[in-house]
Amino acid sequence: MCPMGPSIPPRPKQATARDVWRMFDRIAPRYDLLNRLLSMRRDVAWRRRVSRSMPQRRPLRILDLATGTADVLLDAAQRRDVALGVGLDPSPGMLELARAKLERIDTTDDAPRLTLVRGDATALGFRDASFDVVTIAFGIRNVADPLRGLREMHRVLRPGGRALTLEFSLPRNPAFRALYLAYFRHILPRLGGLISGDAPAYRYLNETVEGFPYGAAFCELMTRAGFTEVSATPLTFGIATLYQGDR
Numbered sequence: 001m002c003p004m005g006p007s008i009p010p011r012p013k014q015a016t017a018r019d020v021w022r023m024f025d026r027i028a029p030r031y032d033l034l035n036r037l038l039s040m041r042r043d044v045a046w047r048r049r050v051s052r053s054m055p056q057r058r059p060l061r062i063l064d065l066a067t068g069t070a071d072v073l074l075d076a077a078q079r080r081d082v083a084l085g086v087g088l089d090p091s092p093g094m095l096e097l098a099r100a101k102l103e104r105i106d107t108t109d110d111a112p113r114l115t116l117v118r119g120d121a122t123a124l125g126f127r128d129a130s131f132d133v134v135t136i137a138f139g140i141r142n143v144a145d146p147l148r149g150l151r152e153m154h155r156v157l158r159p160g161g162r163a164l165t166l167e168f169s170l171p172r173n174p175a176f177r178a179l180y181l182a183y184f185r186h187i188l189p190r191l192g193g194l195i196s197g198d199a200p201a202y203r204y205l206n207e208t209v210e211g212f213p214y215g216a217a218f219c220e221l222m223t224r225a226g227f228t229e230v231s232a233t234p235l236t237f238g239i240a241t242l243y244q245g246d247r
Helices: 017-039 042-052 071-076 092-104 146-156 174-196 199-211 216-224
Strands: 060-065 082-089 113-118 131-137 157-168 228-235 240-246
Touching: 017 042, 017 092, 017 174, 017 199, 042 071, 042 131, 042 157, 042 228, 042 240, 060 071, 060 146, 071 082, 071 092, 071 131, 082 092, 092 113, 131 146, 146 157, 146 216, 157 216, 174 199, 216 228, 216 240
Parallel strands: 060 082, 060 131, 082 113, 131 157
Antiparallel strands: 157 240, 228 240
């Protein structure tokens, strides 16, 4: 269930969509390494939780938005009920790394067909009711218009389909929240900047997470986009949250 909470807060001024994908192009070579390091590998478990939350129906057609280096897509492809997986991202640099990953996996006759496309989450080039599952992991806060992006997710889902959104959030426990924010504001940006060579990118991470609606506010966005049975599941003491909504 979604927690009770305040209404959607105003969003801070964002970088343009072009600025964002160019930023991800710059950090792409170190992206996976920093995800594992800065989250202490919790990001792997969080993405697996996305795969486990997909509906039980065969065959599944999956669309993964902001696919990055395709971690969610590759994890989901291990399910036996997946027939097709499409990963979409606006960053050419991220897609190049994702393609390299896809080329390294075994391709058997019964393996799901995986494809990658460059695109915008607010203007999906797919027909209505094309997919059974639409996922987006740590990407919805980078979408220029999150509500429009969620409505596009709803549009391309088949009746009975499911949207799964994994995003950072803030812990509710005051003591843990204070420790987490100290790490998030001071240690993470410096460490991320040192390893990636792009300090502004990791300051952007901190700023967008703290300014983005989470919990009840994000559930409200999903409801406004047309989803039903909307729920929010906090992960790792609320550092991340998995939101689920059905069409």
